[in-house]
Amino acid sequence: MNMNMVLQSLISGVFIGGILALPVMGVALIYGVTGILNYSIAVIGTFGVFVSWTLVGHGLLVAVLGGIAVSFGLGFGLQQFIFNPLIERKGNDLTLFFIVTFGVATIVAGFTKVVFARPTISFQLPGTKFLTLEGVPINSQRLLAVCIAIGFLVLIWIFQKTTRTGRSLRATSQNLRMAKLVGVNVFLVYAVVSGIGVFLAFVGAFFWGALYNVTVSTGWDLTFYGYIIAIVGGIGNVWGGMLAAIVMGEVIAFAGNTVGGSWQSVVVYAVLFLILVVAPRGLLGSERSI
Amino acid sequence: MAMLRRVARYLPSLVLLLVLLAVIPGGYPQWLAGYLVLFILQGYVAWLLFCKAGQQFYAYSATMTVGAYTTVVLEHYGIDHLVMEVVAGGVVAGVVAVAFFLSTSRARGFYAGIASFLLAILIPTVIQATTSVTGGQNGITVNGLNFTWGSTRYFVFIVVVVAAVVALLVWLSDTRVGRIFTLIADNEVLTEAAGIRTFNFKLLAYAIGGVVSGIGGGLYLNYFGSISSGDITVFTSVMIFFMPILGSRRSLYGPIIGACFLVLVPELFTSVEQYMDILMGTAYLVVMLFMQDGIVAGVANIIGRVRGTRRGGVCGGEKGFPAGDS
Numbered sequence: 135m136n137m138n139m140v141l142q143s144l145i146s147g148v149f150i151g152g153i154l155a156l157p158v159m160g161v162a163l164i165y166g167v168t169g170i171l172n173y174s175i176a177v178i179g180t181f182g183v184f185v186s187w188t189l190v191g192h193g194l195l196v197a198v199l200g201g202i203a204v205s206f207g208l209g210f211g212l213q214q215f216i217f218n219p220l221i222e223r224k225g226n227d228l229t230l231f232f233i234v235t236f237g238v239a240t241i242v243a244g245f246t247k248v249v250f251a252r253p254t255i256s257f258q259l260p261g262t263k264f265l266t267l268e269g270v271p272i273n274s275q276r277l278l279a280v281c282i283a284i285g286f287l288v289l290i291w292i293f294q295k296t297t298r299t300g301r302s303l304r305a306t307s308q309n310l311r312m313a314k315l316v317g318v319n320v321f322l323v324y325a326v327v328s329g330i331g332v333f334l335a336f337v338g339a340f341f342w343g344a345l346y347n348v349t350v351s352t353g354w355d356l357t358f359y360g361y362i363i364a365i366v367g368g369i370g371n372v373w374g375g376m377l378a379a380i381v382m383g384e385v386i387a388f389a390g391n392t393v394g395g396s397w398q399s400v401v402v403y404a405v406l407f408l409i410l411v412v413a414p415r416g417l418l419g420s421e422r423s424i
Numbered sequence: 425m426a427m428l429r430r431v432a433r434y435l436p437s438l439v440l441l442l443v444l445l446a447v448i449p450g451g452y453p454q455w456l457a458g459y460l461v462l463f464i465l466q467g468y469v470a471w472l473l474f475c476k477a478g479q480q481f482y483a484y485s486a487t488m489t490v491g492a493y494t495t496v497v498l499e500h501y502g503i504d505h506l507v508m509e510v511v512a513g514g515v516v517a518g519v520v521a522v523a524f525f526l527s528t529s530r531a532r533g534f535y536a537g538i539a540s541f542l543l544a545i546l547i548p549t550v551i552q553a554t555t556s557v558t559g560g561q562n563g564i565t566v567n568g569l570n571f572t573w574g575s576t577r578y579f580v581f582i583v584v585v586v587a588a589v590v591a592l593l594v595w596l597s598d599t600r601v602g603r604i605f606t607l608i609a610d611n612e613v614l615t616e617a618a619g620i621r622t623f624n625f626k627l628l629a630y631a632i633g634g635v636v637s638g639i640g641g642g643l644y645l646n647y648f649g650s651i652s653s654g655d656i657t658v659f660t661s662v663m664i665f666f667m668p669i670l671g672s673r674r675s676l677y678g679p680i681i682g683a684c685f686l687v688l689v690p691e692l693f694t695s696v697e698q699y700m701d702i703l704m705g706t707a708y709l710v711v712m713l714f715m716q717d718g719i720v721a722g723v724a725n726i727i728g729r730v731r732g733t734r735r736g737g738v739c740g741g742e743k744g745f746p747a748g749d750s
Contacts, residue, residue, distance in 0.1 A: 171534070216709075216713075220713070224716065228533075228534060229669065230712060230716065233666060233669065233670070233708055233712050234708070234709060234712045234713070236662065236705075236708065237704075237705045237706070237707075237708030237709040237712065238705065238709065239705070240701050240702075240704055240705030240708065241701065241702050241705030241706060241709070242705075243701050243705075244699065244700070244701025244702035244703075244704075244705060245701075245702060247698065247701065248698055248699060248702070358541075358545065358658070361538065361541075362538055362541065362542060365534065365535060365538040366538075369534065369535075395553070396549065396552045396553035396555075396560070397553045399549040399552075399553070400546065400549050400550055400553050403542055403545055403546040403549060404546060406542055407539060407542045407543065407546060410528065410531060410535060410538065410539045410542070411527050411528060411531075411539070414528070414530040414531035414532070414535055414536075415531075415532075415535060416535070
C-alpha cells in the first residue's frame with residue numbers, strides 16, 4: 135500500500151465516518167437524555183429520505199425540508215405518544231424498548247416498501263466538484279457531508295449550552311428527578327430530543343443516498359452501524375460516538391483498499407468486536423449526559 | 425399434589441409431542457410443524473440464556489449457523505454419520521459460545537449484548553467471505569437426514585429430540601444450577617456475595633445454550649438440505665430473542681407461544697406478504713403495549729379478570745420470576 139493509497143484511505147475514512155457519525159449522534163443523544171435505545175431512528179430517517187426523493191420534482195430545498203419535517207415529526211410524535219407513556223408506566227426497561235422500537239422500525243420499513251414503489255433511490259446533488267489534496271481526488275459532496283456532521287455536533291453543543299431548551303436537555307439527562315422538580319417538562323424534552331435524533335439520522339441517510347444508493351435495507355444497515363458504533367464509542371457519549379464513527383470510517387476505508395470484497399465487512403465487524411473486548415465500556419466510556 | 429405440579433412442569437414437552445399429529449395430514453402441515461419445532465428449540469435456548477440466567481446474548485443465529493456449517497464441513501470431509509455430525513456441530517457451537525463469553529466477560533449489560541449482536545452479524549459475513557468452503561450466498565447442499573431417512577421419519581426424530589431437550593432444560597431449571605441461574609439474573613452481585621462463583625455458572629449457561637443452539641442448527645440444515653449465508657441472519661437472532669419474551673418470560677410455554685406467533689404468522693399469511701412487515705411490527709407493538717409480560721401472561725390475566733380473580737404466575741411457570749434485564 136503506497137503513500138497515495140494511505141492518504142486516500144485516510145481521507146475516505148473521514149468522509150465515511152462523517153456520514154456514519156450522524157445516526158450515531160442521534161442514538162447517543164436520545165440515549166443520553168431519555169435512557170432508552172431507540173432502534174427505529176435510522177429506519178425513520180430513511181423513510182424521510184424516500185419522502186425527499188418523492189418531492190425532488192418540486193426542488194431540492196422543498197425535498198429536504200419535506201424530509202426533515204417528516205423525520206422530525208415522526209420522531210417527536212412517536213416519543214410523545216408511544217414511548218413517553220411507556221416510560222411513565224415501565225421506566226427505561228431496555229428489553230421492552232428494544233422490542234417496541236424494533237416493532238416501530240419494522241412498521242416504518244414495511245410502510246416504506248409499500249408506499250414507495252421504487253426500491254432503490256439515489257440523489258444527484260448539484261455542484262459536485264472534485265478537489266485534490268496531495269494528488270488525492272476529493273468529492274465535494276463527501277466533504278460537505280463531513281462538514282455538516284461536524285457542524286451539527288458543534289450546533290448541538292452550542293444548543294445545549296446556550297438555549298433554555300438545551301439546558302433543559304442537560305438537566306434531564308443529568309438528574310431527571312431534579313429536572314422535574316424545577317419544572318422542566320421532561321416528556322416534552324424527550325420528544326424534542328427524539329425528533330432531533332431522527333433528524334440527524336435523516337441527514338445521514340440523505341447523504342448516504344447522495345453518495346451511494348438508498349434502499350429500505352439502508353435504514354437497517356444504518357441502524358446496526360449506528361447502534362454498534364454508538365456503543366463502541368460509549369453509549370450516551372456524543373463525542374465518543376463521533377470518535378468511534380471516524381475510527382470505523384478509517385477501518386472501512388483501509389479494509390476496502392487492502393482486503394476488499396466480502397472480507398472488508400469481516401474486518402470491520404471484527405475490529406468493532408475487538409474494541410469491545412479491549413474496552414468493554416466503549417472508547418470514551420458511557421455517559422448519561424451530553 | 426406436589427408430584428402433580430412437578431409433572432405439570434414437563435407439559436411443554438408433551439405439548440410439543442402433540443405436534444406429531446401433523447404426520448396425519450403430512451405434506452405442508454408436517455413441513456411447517458417441523459420448521460416451527462426447530463425454532464421452538466432456539467426459543468428455549470433464548471429462554472435459558474436471557475430469561476433464566478439473565479445474560480444479554482443476542483447471537484443465537486451465530487451459534488445456529490456454526491452448528492449448521494460444522495455439519496456441512498464434516499460431511500464434506502467424508503464423515504458419513506449425520507447424527508454424529510449434528511452433535512459435533514453442537515459441540516463446536518458450544519465452544520464458540522464459551523469463547524465469546526470468555527472474551528467479553530468484562531463487558532456488562534448492553535455492551536455485552538452489542539458484542540453478541542456483532543457476533544451475530546460477523547458470522548454470516550465470514551460465511552459470505554469464505555465462498556470456497558461454505559458456498560457463501562449461493563449456499564451449499566447436503567444429502568440431509570430429511571432425504572436419506574424420509575421426511576416423516578426425520579420429522580418424528582426432530583420432534584422427539586426437541587421435546588427431550590426442552591424437558592432437559594426444564595429439569596435443569598429445577599436443579600440447584602437452575603436456581604443459581606435465577607439468582608444471577610435477579611442480582612448477580614448479591615449471588616456472588618453469597619459465595620457462589622457466578623462466572624462458572626454463566627460459563628455453564630453459555631456452554632449449554634451454545635451446544636443446544638448448534639444442535640438445532642445441524643437439525644435445521646438436515647431439514648432443508650442446504651444452507652447459505654442469507655438463511656440465518658441477525659434478524660433470525662432477533663426473532664429468536666423475541667420468542668420467550670413475546671410468549672411470556674414467566675411461563676415455560678413462553679417460547680412455544682412466541683415461536684408459534686413469530687414463525688407461523690408469516691408462513692400462514694403469505695397472501696399479504698407485502699404488508700407482512702407492517703403486520704408483524706404492529707403485533708410486536710400491541711403485545712408489548714398491552715401484554716407486557718407476554719401473550720401467555722396477558723391471556724391468563726384476562727381469563728383471571730373474567731373469572732373475577734387476579735392470577736400471579738401462569739400455567740406451570742415460576743412465580744416471581746426475575747425479568748432478566750440488567
